[in-house]
Amino acid sequence: MGSKTLTIVGLGLIGGCYAKTLREEFDTIYGIDLDDLALAYAKRENVINEGYKEAKIPISKSDIVVICLYPDLLLKFIEENKENFRPGTIITDAIGIKGDTIEKVLDMLPKGVDFVGAHPMAGREVQGVWNSDKKIFRGANFIITPHPKNNEESLNIVEEMAVKMGFKSVTRVTPKEHDEIIAFTSQLTHAIAVSLVNSDEKNFDTNVFIGDSYRDLTRIAMINEDLWDNLFMGNKKNLIKKIEKFEKSLNILKDALKKGDSKTLKNEFIRSTKRRKEIH
Amino acid sequence: MGSKTLTIVGLGLIGGCYAKTLREEFDTIYGIDLDDLALAYAKRENVINEGYKEAKIPISKSDIVVICLYPDLLLKFIEENKENFRPGTIITDAIGIKGDTIEKVLDMLPKGVDFVGAHPMAGREVQGVWNSDKKIFRGANFIITPHPKNNEESLNIVEEMAVKMGFKSVTRVTPKEHDEIIAFTSQLTHAIAVSLVNSDEKNFDTNVFIGDSYRDLTRIAMINEDLWDNLFMGNKKNLIKKIEKFEKSLNILKDALKKGDSKTLKNEFIRSTKRRKEIH
Numbered sequence: 001m002g003s004k005t006l007t008i009v010g011l012g013l014i015g016g017c018y019a020k021t022l023r024e025e026f027d028t029i030y031g032i033d034l035d036d037l038a039l040a041y042a043k044r045e046n047v048i049n050e051g052y053k054e055a056k057i058p059i060s061k062s063d064i065v066v067i068c069l070y071p072d073l074l075l076k077f078i079e080e081n082k083e084n085f086r087p088g089t090i091i092t093d094a095i096g097i098k099g100d101t102i103e104k105v106l107d108m109l110p111k112g113v114d115f116v117g118a119h120p121m122a123g124r125e126v127q128g129v130w131n132s133d134k135k136i137f138r139g140a141n142f143i144i145t146p147h148p149k150n151n152e153e154s155l156n157i158v159e160e161m162a163v164k165m166g167f168k169s170v171t172r173v174t175p176k177e178h179d180e181i182i183a184f185t186s187q188l189t190h191a192i193a194v195s196l197v198n199s200d201e202k203n204f205d206t207n208v209f210i211g212d213s214y215r216d217l218t219r220i221a222m223i224n225e226d227l228w229d230n231l232f233m234g235n236k237k238n239l240i241k242k243i244e245k246f247e248k249s250l251n252i253l254k255d256a257l258k259k260g261d262s263k264t265l266k267n268e269f270i271r272s273t274k275r276r277k278e279i280h
Numbered sequence: 281m282g283s284k285t286l287t288i289v290g291l292g293l294i295g296g297c298y299a300k301t302l303r304e305e306f307d308t309i310y311g312i313d314l315d316d317l318a319l320a321y322a323k324r325e326n327v328i329n330e331g332y333k334e335a336k337i338p339i340s341k342s343d344i345v346v347i348c349l350y351p352d353l354l355l356k357f358i359e360e361n362k363e364n365f366r367p368g369t370i371i372t373d374a375i376g377i378k379g380d381t382i383e384k385v386l387d388m389l390p391k392g393v394d395f396v397g398a399h400p401m402a403g404r405e406v407q408g409v410w411n412s413d414k415k416i417f418r419g420a421n422f423i424i425t426p427h428p429k430n431n432e433e434s435l436n437i438v439e440e441m442a443v444k445m446g447f448k449s450v451t452r453v454t455p456k457e458h459d460e461i462i463a464f465t466s467q468l469t470h471a472i473a474v475s476l477v478n479s480d481e482k483n484f485d486t487n488v489f490i491g492d493s494y495r496d497l498t499r500i501a502m503i504n505e506d507l508w509d510n511l512f513m514g515n516k517k518n519l520i521k522k523i524e525k526f527e528k529s530l531n532i533l534k535d536a537l538k539k540g541d542s543k544t545l546k547n548e549f550i551r552s553t554k555r556r557k558e559i560h
Contacts, residue, residue: 141490177484186491191530192497194548195533199464199522209451211401211465212402213466213499214469215559217469218552225553247530249476258516260516268474269505272501272502272503279486
């Protein structure tokens with residue numbers, strides 16, 4: 001791709017996946033993190049060439065910078081470092097909500113530095129660069145949220161990177177559409193899993209009474225509270241709407257149960273079966 | 281176990297798993313089903329020794345009979361066949377709700393024939409004996425619902441069978457407790473998955489915007505509508521209670537979002553993470 005130096009800002013689980021899947025594509029990969037242990041591990045395992053706690057040096061040498069920070073830290077990072085990027089640098093991110101961030105970032109950045117919003121739809125219920133793995137990205141979905149001010153070439157480079165990282169599908173939508181969709185496919189699912197686990201009355205040892213269904217539905221109830229508070233609060237209007245839509249759907253089943261209305265119940269089951277079959 | 285002949289009534293996915301996991305434990309396994317293709321497949325693959333569409337002959341020769349029918353067919357089957365079991369036969373079932381069935385069945389059966397309620401907590405989103413597999417039972421939970429009229433020996437034989445079939449845990453609870461617990465761990469999870477899929481507004485191609493979380497949470501939305509109508513309606517009081525408890529839990533998140541109350545949100549996330557870590 002012609003780019004030689006990559007910097008990952010925030011070397012956690014996802015940052016580590018970027019570094020590991022792009023190891024062969026860049027001559028040099030730098031990692032920025034506040035955690036000495038993360039940097040030491042990544043350097044020792046040759047995930048990165050060098051680790052830094054300060055951003056200035058690595059980002060001033062980079063062709064591509066990937067920001068894998070918590071949502072509320074992105075703007076601060078750009079604000080503090082906007083003068084340090086060299087012209088031609090493409091910045092991208094891995095943040096699960098977009099809001100009006102991209103607009104704001106582009107307004108802050110000097111001419112010649114582009115920012116392409118992105119969201120790798122992959123994760124694990126564990127944290128840390130130690131748990132990063134090429135397999136996490138393989139076959140997953142990648143979303144790019146173009147802004148009218150973006151260069152088409154920057155978008156294409158980030159798209160090319162996604163393919164190299166192993167994603168099976170790259171889709172472009174506006175930041176607004178992204179946040180609306182993600183409220184449903186990601187945040188609502190986490191809200192449901194958390195609520196399901198928390199509604200356990202624990203009169204019995206749940207462990208010996210569960211099947212795969214409970215295990216599958218609740219795996220994502222193990223959640224990083226600071227990150228997900230950020231994601232939920234940063235997209236709360238959309239998420240509240242999706243929760244309410246889901247509640248209506250669940251109410252159809254509850255009402256059918258109360259009325260002994262098997263016809264409605266079966267119709268809902270047939271509908272969900274048909275729709276779920278369309279999902280790979 | 282001293283028993284030599286086993287009959288499976290209802291040779292679908294679960295019936296097939298019983299036959300396959302118990303193949304070495306019995307000299308003879310009979311299968312009863314209305315579907316010629318299921319019987320032909322099972323005989324050809326040596327899952328059973330012989331298939332029957334009528335119950336009388338096989339069950340009169342059996343030491344153990346496992347009933348893998350839809351919930352609403354169990355009592356009818358016992359009523360029609362109660363004279364055909366020979367003394368000493370142990371009947372058990374694989375039905376996901378218990379209600380007052382066991383009491384009724386025991387009242388119908390002649391002296392010397394015992395009925396042990398059981399529930400193998402395992403399944404797949406596919407159907408048919410063709411999809412049965414020893415792996416489905418391996419490491420799963422098995423529940424026995426003893427009745428005061430049961431012989432202790434019958435309970436022990438069914439428990440021993442469960443271990444031979446590969447279940448990792450066998451737990452005894454009353455039918456009433458079973459139904460209350462299962463409303464939460466099994467039926468509520470299915471209600472949630474169905475409702476989640478059905479609340480998709482489908483303004484976008486969901487497929488390219490999902491991660492593992494959505495896939496995991498909705499896998500069980502592919503559901504056999506007749507069976508699950510039976511299970512839901514047969515346990516509706518408990519299920520309605522569990523749905524309402526879950527709704528309250530989800531409302532805590534929704535209210536926290538509306539109020540911008542990060543403290544509550546994080547507390548809920550911490551609580552679910554802690555609880556989910558206790559589940560293997």
